[in-house]
Amino acid sequence: MPLRRPCPSKxxxxxxxxxxxxxxxxxxxxxxxxxxxWRFGARxxxxxxxxxxxxxxxxxxxxxxxxxxxSRTSLAIGFGAAALAVTIGAIIGILAGFRRGxxxxxxxxxxxxxxxxxxxxLAILIMVYIEPRLWVSVxxxxxxxxxxxxxxxxxxxxxxxESGFVEAARALGAGDLAIMVxxxxxxxxxxxxxxxxxxxxxxxxxxxxxxxxGLFDPTTKSWGMMMHYxxxxxxxxxxxxxxxxxxxxxxxLVIFALLLVAQGIEGKADPRLERLWRR
Amino acid sequence: MEKRRALINALISKLLRYSLVLFIILSLxxxxxxxxxxxxxxxxxxxxxxxxPPEVIESLxxxxxxxxxxxxxxxxxxxxxxxxDWGYSFEQRRPVFEAVMVHLRWTVILAxxxxxxxxxxxxxxxxxxxxRRRSPLDxxxxxxxxxxxxxxxxxxxxxxxxxxxxxxxxxxxxxxxxGNTAGLAYLADVIWHMALPLAVLTVSKASYDFxxxxxxxxxxIGENFILTARGKGLSELAVLFRHALPNALAPLVTVTAxxxxxxxxxxxxxxIVFSWPGMGTLIYGAIGARDYPLIQYAFFIIAASMLxxxxxxxxxxxxxxxxxx
Numbered sequence: 001m002p003l004r005r006p007c008p009s010k011x012x013x014x015x016x017x018x019x020x021x022x023x024x025x026x027x028x029x030x031x032x033x034x035x036x037x038w039r040f041g042a043r044x045x046x047x048x049x050x051x052x053x054x055x056x057x058x059x060x061x062x063x064x065x066x067x068x069x070x071s072r073t074s075l076a077i078g079f080g081a082a083a084l085a086v087t088i089g090a091i092i093g094i095l096a097g098f099r100r101g102x103x104x105x106x107x108x109x110x111x112x113x114x115x116x117x118x119x120x121x122l123a124i125l126i127m128v129y130i131e132p133r134l135w136v137s138v139x140x141x142x143x144x145x146x147x148x149x150x151x152x153x154x155x156x157x158x159x160x161x162e163s164g165f166v167e168a169a170r171a172l173g174a175g176d177l178a179i180m181v182x183x184x185x186x187x188x189x190x191x192x193x194x195x196x197x198x199x200x201x202x203x204x205x206x207x208x209x210x211x212x213x214g215l216f217d218p219t220t221k222s223w224g225m226m227m228h229y230x231x232x233x234x235x236x237x238x239x240x241x242x243x244x245x246x247x248x249x250x251x252x253l254v255i256f257a258l259l260l261v262a263q264g265i266e267g268k269a270d271p272r273l274e275r276l277w278r279r
Numbered sequence: 280m281e282k283r284r285a286l287i288n289a290l291i292s293k294l295l296r297y298s299l300v301l302f303i304i305l306s307l308x309x310x311x312x313x314x315x316x317x318x319x320x321x322x323x324x325x326x327x328x329x330x331x332p333p334e335v336i337e338s339l340x341x342x343x344x345x346x347x348x349x350x351x352x353x354x355x356x357x358x359x360x361x362x363x364d365w366g367y368s369f370e371q372r373r374p375v376f377e378a379v380m381v382h383l384r385w386t387v388i389l390a391x392x393x394x395x396x397x398x399x400x401x402x403x404x405x406x407x408x409x410x411r412r413r414s415p416l417d418x419x420x421x422x423x424x425x426x427x428x429x430x431x432x433x434x435x436x437x438x439x440x441x442x443x444x445x446x447x448x449x450x451x452x453x454x455x456x457x458g459n460t461a462g463l464a465y466l467a468d469v470i471w472h473m474a475l476p477l478a479v480l481t482v483s484k485a486s487y488d489f490x491x492x493x494x495x496x497x498x499x500i501g502e503n504f505i506l507t508a509r510g511k512g513l514s515e516l517a518v519l520f521r522h523a524l525p526n527a528l529a530p531l532v533t534v535t536a537x538x539x540x541x542x543x544x545x546x547x548x549x550x551i552v553f554s555w556p557g558m559g560t561l562i563y564g565a566i567g568a569r570d571y572p573l574i575q576y577a578f579f580i581i582a583a584s585m586l587x588x589x590x591x592x593x594x595x596x597x598x599x600x601x602x603x604x
Contacts, residue, residue: 109296112296113296113299113300113303116296116297116300116585116586116589117300117303117304117582118543118544118578118581118582118585120543120544120547121543121544121562121577121578121581121582122304122307122578124562124566124574124578125307125308125311125574125575125578126311128566128569128571128574129311129312129315129322129571130315130316201429205431206544208431209431209433209544209548212431212433212548212551213548213551213562213563213566214566214567215566227434231437231552236437236441236552239441239445239446241441244437245438248430248431248434248437249434251431251434252429252430252431252434253429255429255430255431256425256426256429259425259428259429260425
């Protein structure tokens with residue numbers, strides 16, 4: 001079924017613009033970053049200016065270069081984890097809503113279980129035991145952040161399966177799998193996209209918070225790693241704002257942009273919400 | 280009567296589900312250190328234990344009973360959990376149970392007022408903003424709270440401490456008290472230390488609640504019961520606070536329960552910034568020292584309180600629902 005393509009709301013455009021800048025910065029890191037973020041050639045704890053426009057950290061690494069290279073890791077974890085979470089959520093939601101009965105009960109029971117587990121602290125517990133790597137964060141966060149999507153998708157599928165075209169497809173002899181993939185899935189795409197965007201924000205916030213606690217992949221620069229060292233190695237208590245503000249401000253700006261985009265899409269996906277948010 | 284019975288059944292099934300989650304978490308705590316790579320003794324005692332004299336480690340190993348079969352260990356472990364025999368924390372240099380309970384108290388002292396205050400602020404401001412949808416007040420408040428919601432709580436805390444603590448010197452730079460005070464002076468001292476972290480936590484809590492209440496109030500605007508209330512000749516304020524807002528409170532309760540995980544996580548990070556001796560600070564120290572038992576039981580106690588809060592929210596929600604009451 002072809003999707004209507006309404007013009008995107010102002011929120012989506014503004015949020016999408018900010019996001020595009022960050023993604024572009026991450027992709028162009030090798031050309032944008034003035035220095036190798038690991039090189040400690042400069043004088044440590046230099047304030048901004050004089051070749052280092054965000055100064056240097058405690059071991060003389062250029063903070064601006066760290067910030068640009070770090071965006072790659074932080075964005076990759078956010079988008080990767082969200083992609084995994086939304087895939088799991090969509091599959092569970094569609095299966096539960098379409099099959100109903102015992103399948104629905106088992107899957108939704110599982111969803112409700114995961115929903116009340118304190119995910120942030122479970123992530124801490126697991127990450128102190130295993131060596132944190134980028135893919136570990138993706139799998140761990142993706143494996144925990146899916147229940148919201150599963151619930152929304154299920155409720156949409158419940159109403160979609162009652163519509164005439166599903167019955168028509170069935171009458172034409174289409175199998176369950178074909179109906180789910182070709183007729184039900186397109187119905188839930190807008191909601192899944194909105195949930196994906198929100199999950200990216202949730203995953204990035206959680207990754208940042210874990211990083212702040214010292215649970216980050218030590219082999220790759222990330223905003224969480226920068227934040228941790230800025231706090232743990234005296235950047236904060238000495239008021240070196242150019243060390244602890246940039247990674248925090250960057251993640252806040254990305255999350256803000258993601259929320260704007262999500263609100264725009266949700267408005268389109270659910271006409272009731274559109275009334276609330278469109279201006 | 281019929282509805283009341285259905286409600287009680289629903290609450291019982293929730294209670295069963297929460298118990299199951301608690302059981303899963305307890306089992307995770309049991310199996311993770313035993314099955315994950317690394318020396319299970321160190322996984323169970325924490326890395327700092329390796330600096331302890333060998334005879335101490337030997338006696339602790341004997342205590343753990345790792346040579347016994349897993350089911351027997353598991354049974355023994357469950358007994359230990361419920362009798363408060365949680366082992367010894369090398370990082371805190373005291374029993375885990377004691378360390379967790381002391382820190383839990385300070386977290387509750389900080390988080391509970393913040394949750395209530397945040398919900399109250401959000402209910403009032405969200406109601407006013409939703410009622411005057413698209414007014415400059417609504418646009419301003421919605422924008423501000425959306426921005427606050429985007430900022431990681433620990434960053435908000437660092438920023439507040441930097442400006443109001445370091446730069447302006449209005450508030451202390453951390454800890455719960457300055458020492459050498461007693462009685463009322465001690466209480467005033469604690470409140471002074473608490474002001475800034477409480478403010479940050481309240482704002483970060485209120486930011487999401489605000490969006491929920493605002494949208495719920497907006498959704499009531501066209502409803503019949505609002506038109507009826509207006510028709511009765513009630514003032515605008517009376518319609519809003521007696522009819523529109525109560526309808527928006529049920530989602531606030533649900534969201535508060537779901538957000539508890541977030542508020543605990545947010546509180547933990549804010550505590551670290553302000554050196555507030557709560558669970559967050561405890562966990563931060565434990566991560567640095569890889570003090571596994573401390574992290575495990577902190578996780579357990581946080582999960583248990585979250586589940587309890589969820590259950591209380593279920594009861595409050597049922598009580599708020601006019602169809603059941």
